[in-house]
Amino acid sequence: MRLGHFDALKPICPACRINGQQEALRIEEVLLEEGGHILQARILCAACFREFPVIDGIPILLPDVRGYIQQNALALLMRQDLGAPLRSLVGDCLGPTGPYEQARLYLSSYADEHWGDLEPGSSLCVGSVQRVMGVGLELAGPVSGPRLDLGCSLGRTTFLSASQTEDLCLGVDLNFSMLSTAGRILRGGEVAYDRRRLGIVYDPVRFGVTMPGAERVDFWLADAATPPFADGSFSVVSSLNLIDCLPSPAGHPEVLAQLLRPGGRAILCTPFDWAPHATAIEGWLGGHSQRGPDRGASEPVLRNLLIQAGFSTVALHDRVPWSIRLHARSSMSYEVELWVGERA
Numbered sequence: 001m002r003l004g005h006f007d008a009l010k011p012i013c014p015a016c017r018i019n020g021q022q023e024a025l026r027i028e029e030v031l032l033e034e035g036g037h038i039l040q041a042r043i044l045c046a047a048c049f050r051e052f053p054v055i056d057g058i059p060i061l062l063p064d065v066r067g068y069i070q071q072n073a074l075a076l077l078m079r080q081d082l083g084a085p086l087r088s089l090v091g092d093c094l095g096p097t098g099p100y101e102q103a104r105l106y107l108s109s110y111a112d113e114h115w116g117d118l119e120p121g122s123s124l125c126v127g128s129v130q131r132v133m134g135v136g137l138e139l140a141g142p143v144s145g146p147r148l149d150l151g152c153s154l155g156r157t158t159f160l161s162a163s164q165t166e167d168l169c170l171g172v173d174l175n176f177s178m179l180s181t182a183g184r185i186l187r188g189g190e191v192a193y194d195r196r197r198l199g200i201v202y203d204p205v206r207f208g209v210t211m212p213g214a215e216r217v218d219f220w221l222a223d224a225a226t227p228p229f230a231d232g233s234f235s236v237v238s239s240l241n242l243i244d245c246l247p248s249p250a251g252h253p254e255v256l257a258q259l260l261r262p263g264g265r266a267i268l269c270t271p272f273d274w275a276p277h278a279t280a281i282e283g284w285l286g287g288h289s290q291r292g293p294d295r296g297a298s299e300p301v302l303r304n305l306l307i308q309a310g311f312s313t314v315a316l317h318d319r320v321p322w323s324i325r326l327h328a329r330s331s332m333s334y335e336v337e338l339w340v341g342e343r344a
């Protein structure tokens, strides 16, 4: 976590925010700092006295920190020092089911998609998300002020945004493993992850990158549904392939509008890939009830919500390719709807 981002973005307590209060957070205790990054610290809300840890440079700013730590202990306490043969051995022992393999697979797919194209000699067909973000940023145009990348995963799109502005850029996600990998890229310029070949066979990948504008980037762990920011904190908010991962997608346009300053731009894309493990069917925007007025379509439902939230459409691209590599012989392809809007 960079002090400059904390001071400029002035995060508020996400728990108090739920009760309609905007209480500033303060850094209570710094335990470890390196090269301008706070790696371990305690952040405090002076109103409700909740504590928020900074672990491996990632501040965890959630209303229910205790619940998150209980459910994500494996990722939070994962050792970084094991060599590739031992990681492989541990993976073999744990087998193909369970949280370790789930996390490893998810990280491999998104690390490839975000960073695989920069590996020297890479022949992977990856990088579609930065192409989508590139189109979105171009359509959004030059807007000055801080930028927020919600559901940033391994952060390539946050870096892309930073390369096109002089303002601060913040990537926010709920996945600690992804954010800590992004944080290591930010601090050391080294991309390191295990790439899935097949089954539970993974090959270590390691290479250096230089990202223009990296000094303006930071990564925080926060929930897109309860972001720890005062209203109107950002000039650009991106939400790429996130809305169909949220438990309550209908509330997302309203959150985007709250985060943006008047005249700010939102960039949203989605494949409308509804899945019950992420969103109960009652929360889906379309994708069911094909006998209803929208015949089960998702697109008009989302657009109505965006209008209700106070957005006007700047641009809409119906089918933009986006894909995710699963292993050496498999990837999933989507055509996402990309929408750019302006907050009234």
Ligand SMILES: C[S@@+](CC[C@H](N)C(=O)[O-])C[C@H]1O[C@@H](n2cnc3c(N)ncnc32)[C@H](O)[C@@H]1O
Pocket: 110, 113, 129, 150, 151, 152, 153, 154, 172, 173, 174, 175, 178, 222, 223, 224, 225, 239, 240, 241, 242, 245, 246
């Ligand atoms: C389908 S992935 C898309 C990642 C990235 N934006 C991209 O397009 O490559 C969805 C991302 O959203 C994150 N996510 C899911 N629910 C979230 C929430 N409530 N708040 C913040 N991030 C969330 C996931 O951890 C994951 O990184």
